[in-house]
Amino acid sequence: MSATLLPETTSTSATMRRNFWLGVWRVMRRKPSRMVGVVILVGFVLTAVFGPLLYPEHLPSNADAISRPPSWEHWFGTDPQGRDVLALVITGSRYVLLSAGVTAFITVVLGTAIGLFSGFKRGRWDTVLMRITDMKLTIPSLPLLLVLATVWKFGNPIQMGLVLGLFGWGGVARAVRAQTLSLRERGFIEAARGLGLSTRHIIGKELLPSMAPYIAMNMLIAVTGAVYAQVGLFFLGVLPYESDNWGVMLNLAVFQAGAMITPYALGYLLAPLLAILLLTLGIVLVVDAMDEIFNPRLREE
Template sequence: MASQQSDGDRVAEELPFRTTADAEITGREQLLHTVDSLIIAPFRILWADWRARVGFLIIVLYVLMGTIGVLVNPVPTSGMGERYLQPFHDNWLTFETVTILGVGLPIDPVIYLPLGTDAMSQGLWSQIVHATPAMLKMILAGAVFSTVVATILGTLAGYKGGFTDRSIMTMADITMTIPGLPLVIIIAAVLRPDNPYIIGLILGINNWAGLCRAVRSQVLSVRERNFVEASRAMGLSTPRILVDDIIPDLMSYVSIHFVGAARGIIFESVALYYLGILPFTTFNWGVMMNLAYTTSGALYTWESAHWIFLPMITITILSVGLILFSQGLDRIFNPRVRARHVKAASGGDDDEEQTSPMATVPTN
């Protein structure tokens, strides 16, 4: 006669984590879930906030200026038009006639120097557009460098503690005591770099220390939470715990710093180009302001005032766009908001009641 199954074995088989799902997830469903969580849900979160929506559109506009814009706009050269042509002058937008079925219709728009010209008769719109790619490269290199270095070192220092913590914090404190702008000026004056990526790295060389110390403080509190203790008790490696448990909890704070670092790169680069410390080129907003001030006294002459104010407006709009965009980054990395939008993107009902796993355990 077969032996009877013990009560302990029967209970173990009935526990929910010992059972498997009846339906298997297909590759297509897994792909759709990944697209929902990584692309659709973040976009829905951004689009739900008007500030993040406006900031996102501004950033996209500048990215298009730095990529497609340089291809469709002519390189600035002397003699493109009259000297000191004002923005949106009488002939900046005209329509050429197109013949359709023997009927001439003025439907072909022609844009001619929409933002006017400078003292050398160069189009200001073309100068602004062709200065955008280098600015985007500097922002990308400098902001990414300082944010990545600060996040890695700050997380490692806060989690490991001991000698590692003391060594990293000592290095960060020494870096913070060095005046940032004079250091950048000296390095730029000695190296005279002309590569935008190298310039961005130089500008971001002193920006990591403050974030590193702030990230360390956050990690000191996060590492004592239950889910980190559970991962540590399960024997997971330190890199796995940092990547899966601690860094995602800090991403909201880190992303906000990334936007702040990007704005700092913009202001520092424009200032150094305006002062003539970085290599001189007309394809930069700071150089445009320098030429407007030194060549025609744009601050005191109405005829050339647009030459210095247009780059300033360009910088301001980009800075405002970054600030507005940062408003939505906190919501993107909020797990509750993100999960709700992932569920909505997948066709689920936000108000649908969730069933507890323990409901599958039969009660006798």
């Protein structure tokens, strides 16, 4: 019997996967802007992975090209040390995206685990975990980062991502718990409990796949928040300037190069701002596509 059903099961799974990807393609093709979002995100990932390989670890200064305005040779001009601004954006992208990725991963994994377990178990576990989450949400992260900056220099993007992730999981935990409380009353969860399946199985095999689209969108949104957080901290001077980061560029452009009052230094300010805006645009377009892919009502419209 099992040998007879195995090919049919495999064929059904393959058909479902094929139909899913065909649906994804239809949704992406419906609005070309969504494909633009995918291209933008892929471009940033490739830039972060391969871009720094094109330049030395620390770009050398050039006394003959200090604070040059934009030109064909230097599209966004040069900084007060004579370094190409576009090259600084490219080399700084690895720190920004790697730390944002680590932040999003920790935020989503920790927040999802706590929210799922709390919402499913309820009772004392729910009370304890939500009180911890509430305490986490009330703790201001900026003063803690100021203290940690005296110990860590955050030259490693993984350190930055770890700290921001540990500070940012509370909102995700609350949101996932609310979703879990709604799903746990559905028929398929009641059936799984009636069959005596373990909590681990129900959460891992029943609840988690149903919430995967929501979790994926939260991960992309967490990437945006992490980029804003780290860039803002570097711009405010909270963290040492020992890392290639777009926030460091913004700080030096405003307070060292005088980009707000000097026209030829404007490119030094605009380059990291455009990179942040372009990355945000790509994430917004992809999240819009994911919302329609996983929302049957939107697909039918």
